[in-house]
Amino acid sequence: MVKQSIEEIPVLKHIMKFISARKLRYDIVFSFMILFIIESIITFSFTYRSNHIVSLAFAKQTMGLHSQNILTQTKSYLDDVQKVVTVCSTLVDTQQKDGVYDDKIRSCLLEFLKLYPHFSNVFVGCANGNYIGVERRTSTARYITQADKPLPDNITFLVQAQNRLSTPISENWGYYNKEGEKVGEEKNEVFNFDPRTRPWFSMSEQKGGLVWTDVYEFSGSSSLCITAAVPMYGTSEGGIIKLSGVVGVDLLLDSLTEFMRAQKISENGLAFIVSKSGQMVATPFSTAPHETQATGARALISISEIPNKQINLAFQKYKEKPEEGKSIAFHFGGQQYLASFEKISEENNIDWSIGIVVPQSDFSKTVDDMQTSEMLIIILVAIIATLVTFYLSKRISSPIIAIAQETQRLKDFYQTEPLDIKSNIAEIQMMLDAISAMRASLQSFGKFVPKVLVRRLMQKGTEVKLGGKTCEVTMFFSDIQGFTTISETMVAEKLVLHLSDYLNELSAIIVECNGTIDKYIGDAIMAFWNAPNADRNHVFNACHAALLCQKRLDELNRKWELEKKPPLITRIGLHSAEVIVGNIGSDEKINYTLMGDNVNLGSRLEGANKVYHTSILASFNVYKAVNERFLFRPLDVVAVKGKKEGVKIYELVGQMSGDSRVLPTKEEVELCERFSHGFNLYLEHRWGEAIKQFEGLKEDFPQDYPSEMYLQRCLAFKENPPRKNWDGIFVMTTK
Numbered sequence: 001m002v003k004q005s006i007e008e009i010p011v012l013k014h015i016m017k018f019i020s021a022r023k024l025r026y027d028i029v030f031s032f033m034i035l036f037i038i039e040s041i042i043t044f045s046f047t048y049r050s051n052h053i054v055s056l057a058f059a060k061q062t063m064g065l066h067s068q069n070i071l072t073q074t075k076s077y078l079d080d081v082q083k084v085v086t087v088c089s090t091l092v093d094t095q096q097k098d099g100v101y102d103d104k105i106r107s108c109l110l111e112f113l114k115l116y117p118h119f120s121n122v123f124v125g126c127a128n129g130n131y132i133g134v135e136r137r138t139s140t141a142r143y144i145t146q147a148d149k150p151l152p153d154n155i156t157f158l159v160q161a162q163n164r165l166s167t168p169i170s171e172n173w174g175y176y177n178k179e180g181e182k183v184g185e186e187k188n189e190v191f192n193f194d195p196r197t198r199p200w201f202s203m204s205e206q207k208g209g210l211v212w213t214d215v216y217e218f219s220g221s222s223s224l225c226i227t228a229a230v231p232m233y234g235t236s237e238g239g240i241i242k243l244s245g246v247v248g249v250d251l252l253l254d255s256l257t258e259f260m261r262a263q264k265i266s267e268n269g270l271a272f273i274v275s276k277s278g279q280m281v282a283t284p285f286s287t288a289p290h291e292t293q294a295t296g297a298r299a300l301i302s303i304s305e306i307p308n309k310q311i312n313l314a315f316q317k318y319k320e321k322p323e324e325g326k327s328i329a330f331h332f333g334g335q336q337y338l339a340s341f342e343k344i345s346e347e348n349n350i351d352w353s354i355g356i357v358v359p360q361s362d363f364s365k366t367v368d369d370m371q372t373s374e375m376l377i378i379i380l381v382a383i384i385a386t387l388v389t390f391y392l393s394k395r396i397s398s399p400i401i402a403i404a405q406e407t408q409r410l411k412d413f414y415q416t417e418p419l420d421i422k423s424n425i426a427e428i429q430m431m432l433d434a435i436s437a438m439r440a441s442l443q444s445f446g447k448f449v450p451k452v453l454v455r456r457l458m459q460k461g462t463e464v465k466l467g468g469k470t471c472e473v474t475m476f477f478s479d480i481q482g483f484t485t486i487s488e489t490m491v492a493e494k495l496v497l498h499l500s501d502y503l504n505e506l507s508a509i510i511v512e513c514n515g516t517i518d519k520y521i522g523d524a525i526m527a528f529w530n531a532p533n534a535d536r537n538h539v540f541n542a543c544h545a546a547l548l549c550q551k552r553l554d555e556l557n558r559k560w561e562l563e564k565k566p567p568l569i570t571r572i573g574l575h576s577a578e579v580i581v582g583n584i585g586s587d588e589k590i591n592y593t594l595m596g597d598n599v600n601l602g603s604r605l606e607g608a609n610k611v612y613h614t615s616i617l618a619s620f621n622v623y624k625a626v627n628e629r630f631l632f633r634p635l636d637v638v639a640v641k642g643k644k645e646g647v648k649i650y651e652l653v654g655q656m657s658g659d660s661r662v663l664p665t666k667e668e669v670e671l672c673e674r675f676s677h678g679f680n681l682y683l684e685h686r687w688g689e690a691i692k693q694f695e696g697l698k699e700d701f702p703q704d705y706p707s708e709m710y711l712q713r714c715l716a717f718k719e720n721p722p723r724k725n726w727d728g729i730f731v732m733t734t735k
Helices: 002-007 010-020 024-091 103-115 199-207 254-262 309-320 361-412 426-448 451-457 483-489 492-512 538-562 597-612 620-626 666-683 687-700 705-719
Strands: 119-126 131-136 157-163 170-176 182-187 224-235 241-252 270-275 280-282 290-292 298-300 328-332 335-345 352-359 467-480 516-521 524-529 570-585 590-595 616-619 630-639 647-655 729-731
Touching (some): 024 103, 024 224, 024 241, 024 254, 024 335, 024 361, 103 131, 103 157, 309 328, 467 483, 467 597, 524 538, 538 616, 538 647, 570 597, 597 616, 597 705, 630 666
Parallel strands (some): 570 616, 630 729
Antiparallel strands (some): 119 241, 131 157, 157 170, 335 352, 467 524, 516 524, 570 590
């Protein structure tokens, strides 16, 4: 019906005829243009996105570098203060009779103030009221006794020394130049300063260590500062330690504000320091906004009151999700902004954070300009490419049509004639040669392989992919004792045959017990249970397989000795735990195997047999799962090489019921019971009883090495007992 309707419309009829029977040259041109447009869109979108990702990464990196720089500088300021007050507290003798303002202390405080230009005052206040402080001269400084007379320009430092032990109380002010030389002094007869009433003194006394005060207006100036103080202690005549004084440093916030202004993060980026409560400690503005309190003193302004609302919005985002403080993005005023916050410290009342707010356009403007240029280039290339494609399509179309016709004939394999076409285009000539070769190959191939099989081989298959999952498995590790020595005594061909017999026998037992052989590592075997097929009895099957392997090896070793072949003594380690199981490797080679720390533990258990002269060692997980069905004896609590935590290990002796080949003897049952009792006495530090138990075992079972080993341990611990909280862990130093 639809087709009939199209036939009745002339324009649509011509379009459909062109589409259904179009020439190859037009198809090439149109296909090229469509692909070019799609490729251009994808490329443009990808580069646009990639460039923006790069610009965003660059923005975050730049912000991070500036944040670290500001953080380092700010911490340096604070660390300098802490170092100075700490050093001063060790130099000052607050109990000297003349007070604390002798020349040595004054010179020391002056040197600190010269060394650290961002300090405004370094001082010492004593518990008896004495005080000495060296402060940096402010621009509005006046004489103490003449408040209307400014200080001369050559005065850089002011030294205040107060002695409350004298009668009457005295206070002297000294004026010093930048070299630390005294250029004047005066005596203050009217004063009301007592260091013991200051916040830094009381806070330091209460805490008993370094403290930071709140921000306050510095005396004699309009600047804000913060004080760090450390208490000093002395011994009274009665030998009682008590507070003798406090050392402090005043730090002006102006230096931090100047540093913020110097930060050029981007064209419109802003850096600042804000407290946890939202007070602006240091701002990037030319005039730092401060709030005037009811008392007339100045204080920090709230971040919500500053004109730049994007800063306040960034801080609110940070408070909502502080864990994302280093990567905050938000919109404001039609722009996208990036922000980051880095805590300086939360110790000693310093709850400041460094904030950076930057418009994202500062970093993406160059990218946008590049994208415009790229679009113009794409349009120009499209025009040129279309013209070139029209020319090439004519040269390509004729031989391609012939090739298409030839490939159509190849579907019946045998009845094709040689293709008599030549082309000056190398690629097309290669296609013609390939068609001819394929025709000959198919004709030859058809003589050996039926066509049905050829079609089947061409069917789509499923590719094995990398991947894994967490699964509880029981691992089996075996190794031959002294195999290196054995290999040195045998001819290579005989050694390979001998080892092949060994591996065949053990592998057959493992497979019969539902095990999966992972790999052969020389003479070692790694196997596991419960993957890839689920096995509810994987621990039981692994233990059963280990016992059968040892039983079969006993038979084989007797046979090999008769054949003049060296016996192969094997050690086995068993461990059950969760590991990663799956296809692990590379694109070139994949191996279905295990990964995880528990795999290493299983391997270490095999090697631990050397220490105890045993054949099969199992972990506590294995023991816990099947101890009612198998005979175990506890051997030790060990920390295998590379581990600190102790792991209880057991020797697997036999299977309590079922397969008669691996049932334990009465002697083995008795040995395990008596050894377990002795081992418990050992762990309980009951050395005498344990020695008696192991001596009896040594007498009845002289070939049992663990009994001899524990007898020697108990004798040693009886002479030199371990610490009271000793948990019995034996640290292994070999694999």
